[in-house]
Amino acid sequence: MLLGLLFLVLLAVVHAAHAHPIVRKRAAGNNATAELLSTLQTMGLTKLHDAFVSHPAILQTASASPGQKTLLAPSDAAVQAFPSWATSNANLFESTLLMHFLNGSFDLSQLQAGPRHTVGHSLVTSPAYANLPGGNGQAVALYSARAGSKNRYVQEGVNNDMFIDASTEVGDYFIQPINQGMTIPGNATFTLGFIGGHQLLSKMLLADSALASTIDNMRGSTIFAPTTRALRAYLATSPSNESLSTVIKNHLVLNRAVYSPLLDGQGSLISASGQDISFDAGSNTIRLGQDSAKVTQYDIMHRGGVIHLIDAVFSSTTLDQARADQAAQSAQASADPYIAGPVSVENAASSQGSDVPAGGAARNSTIQAINAGNSSTSDSGSSSGASKGGGTGSSSSSGKSSSAGMLGLPAFTLFSAILLPSTLLSL
CATH class of the missing domain: 2.30.180.10 (FAS1 domain)
Structure with missing residues (x-):
């Protein structure tokens, strides 16, 4: 009888332990x-x-x-x-x-x-x-x-x-x-202005207030910032308004903060000109089109994203604005609201998303042919309303590219409206 009672008591204790397990809590509140x-x-x-x-x-x-x-x-x-x-x-x-x-x-x-x-x-x-x-x-x-x-x-x-x-x-x-405290980073153009040897890009962006405002207030942007020396060499070739607009876009990725852990392995990286950007981790180089640039410093944070410093200009003038717009929209739709722990391909605030048309040489050749055809039509005095950049709704004599949707990113009007190339070279 005594053994039976002990067994029942033990059974009750075990049941209570399972019903109310002991939890060791950390201090709260x-x-x-x-x-x-x-x-x-x-x-x-x-x-x-x-x-x-x-x-x-x-x-x-x-x-x-x-x-x-x-x-x-x-x-x-x-x-x-x-x-x-x-x-x-x-x-x-x-x-x-x-x-x-x-x-x-x-x-x-x-x-x-x-x-x-x-x-x-x-x-x-x-x-x-x-x-x-x-x-x-x-x-x-x-x-x-x-x-x-x-x-x-x-x-x-x-x-x-x-x-x-x-x-x-x-x-x-x-x-x-x-041993030192961090300070809050400024917006993109402000931050670029403080980086030795790279200030010219900041001045070029600030020269077009609408463009600067869009970049500075965009939720997520990645900037590949060429040196002032490389930009001066490019500007010395006297590029057209349309060429300069596209070249600037080559160095921007919209609605994404592509930190260095994400440069490889996260899939396609598409510039604001609609061109693919590739990264070689072994040589620390970035490639767009026929141009490659060495990354001299990664992960300079600005308020809305990140800046990577490079030593050359991506001079391709191939523009696929529809693809750029779609890439930006797809990236925006991929945003993840809560990231904890180290950023990685699987743990990132945004990606390129999946709703992006394929790029590649064949598509680029087609785009170049279309752009060339539009330019020829504008030069011949057509009254179709298309600018030399291939857009619509602006006079061919305006000198501006109107094909700059980019989720509201305005056309780059630096030469035609604000500064002449000779002025830029003296900055």
């Missing part, structure tokens, strides 16, 4: 915030601790974000060194510190060796500071000096912020101290 703040003090990150206390919205936003976060924690000296323009505006300063929280888990001991990067999205999602596909947070580039190296960095446009001291994990946060 205020407890998690208090634990993080306490850990920062223990690590000697007092200034960052004080900034979080003074601006509670930062940790409120971080706590509301699901899953793990990686905090790139500026040292006391780094917090004190933030520029006054970043600290004097409370909203900007809070967004600046939120950019130090990466969404998801990262193995910081296995970062991509330079020159390419491991890229993650931060918790800064306000369109004023991050205008990326799917509403994802501003991106941050990380790398190691070489494979297996303990020298690891955050890359910004003109700074490299070094990892310092040991990392610590507390609750949902993985904390890695760094």
